[in-house]
Amino acid sequence: MVLMATRTRFSQLFQATLNQKSLKTLGRSRHESISQRHFSSVSAAATDAEAVVGSRGVGLEIFGLKDYIDYRRALYGEITHKALLVDAVGTLLVPSQPMAQIYREIGEKYGVEYSEVEILTRFRRAYEQPWGRSLFYWACKRTINTLFRYVNDGRPFWQFIVSSSTGCSDSQYFEELYNYYTTEKAWHLCDPEAEKVFKALRKSGVKLAVVSNFDTRLRPVLRALNCDHWFDAVAVSAEVEAEKPNPTIFIKACELLGVKPEDAVHVGDDRRNDVWGARDAGCDAWLWGSDVHSFKEVAQRIGVQV
Missing domain, CATH: 1.10.150 (DNA polymerase; domain 1)
Incomplete structure (x- = not known):
């Protein structure tokens, strides 16, 4: 009950930062479309609130929080997410040759x-x-x-x-x-430390899933690279019958892991398919190559030291 009340209070505070007066002062900036957005989860609201007010020198610090990760830890404890969803091509693996x-x-x-x-x-x-x-x-x-x-x-x-x-x-x-x-x-892993990092995450209780727009060859590819056993679940569009950025595929991945979308973070290299799609499903999301550059960095942001 205390945690629920805390979440509700934080959500109210962040929504308050996005009132019509604040949005009006942003004029024609890149954030003006936020006024029409329906936040599907507390994590999505927090991320967008930070993006809007943070750019004007007013951010999470007004709530006594130094950054977004601090905000997550205030809600969930040291481990900020119960599950990590990973995009396949471009994040987990890439073609060996052009x-x-x-x-x-x-x-x-x-x-x-x-x-x-x-x-x-x-x-x-x-x-x-x-x-x-x-x-x-x-x-x-x-x-x-x-x-x-x-x-x-x-x-x-x-x-x-x-x-x-x-x-x-x-x-x-x-x-x-x-x-x-x-x-x-045909393929190689993007991050040579991926296996070590994923083992540390799973040891800390974080569940892992691959979420990919791919056909049924994905599972054989993962087996060929000897990394299929790193994951608790695989949500591939050919089987789910939904392609990113459709939130259905992210929700299905969370169901397979037995977690709520708000307890999961997705990492992928495509802003539209991975970041926007995951957030529409209620998940947190980090852009590979921008927000995070290695799986070790992903683990550290979640709260797991490798």
């Missing part, structure tokens, strides 16, 4: 003539195109397979991407390329 290089090298024997620059340009153009049929069609047919990129093994989507990127529709080329990205050779 994508365009692999597409070209494997494709040479199948007649691919585009340069790596051309392949990369065409890849980006294809990847950014809306995938599946229209929302109207989906609404009428009620079939999820027409909407998501990563459904089951993701083959239809990746066949489209490969042929669009290289101009080659040879099925043998696609199969060789597709299978390559299931092997250990």
Whole structure:
């Protein structure tokens, strides 16, 4: 009851800092859209309140707190989060070689003539195109397979991407390329200290999950890299039938771990998919490469020394 009252009081204080008078003084600054935001959790409110008032020299210190982590510890104790959610590609692991290089090298024997620059340009153009049929069609047919990129093994989507990127529709080329990205050779871990850090987190009672927009190859990839056992759960969009930034996939990850969203923090390299998506689900979120730069730093912010 005391903890609940404390949370409620902090939430009220932070919401008070975002009254209409304060927002009006911000004018046309990058924070003006905050006035329309519905805070889904105390942690989201605290983060945005700090961003708005902190930039004007008024922040968490007005509540006797030196920073946001101090705020979390005031609510939860020394360990600030019960669970850590981790993005896969770009955070936990990255391709060992540039994508365009692999597409070209494997494709040479199948007649691919585009340069790596051309392949990369065409890849980006294809990847950014809306995938599946229209929302109207989906609404009428009620079939999820027409909407998501990563459904089951993701083959239809990746066949489209490969042929669009290289101009080659040879099925043998696609199969060789597709299978390559299931092997250990195709990937390496972003942080060489990841295993040590994750062991320390789990020893301290922090649960771990991977949350990724990926097809069903993700689990074999994690096994190939011998890191699947580091995690208590894996929430992959192809299985959850929801892609980041949809909050559903983050909520599902929390359910798999047995924690509430407000007790979890997600770390990922994409501001829209990872940070905004996680916060919309009620989780805390840190941007990889900006808020945090290593898993050791993540652990320290949570309150676990490695």
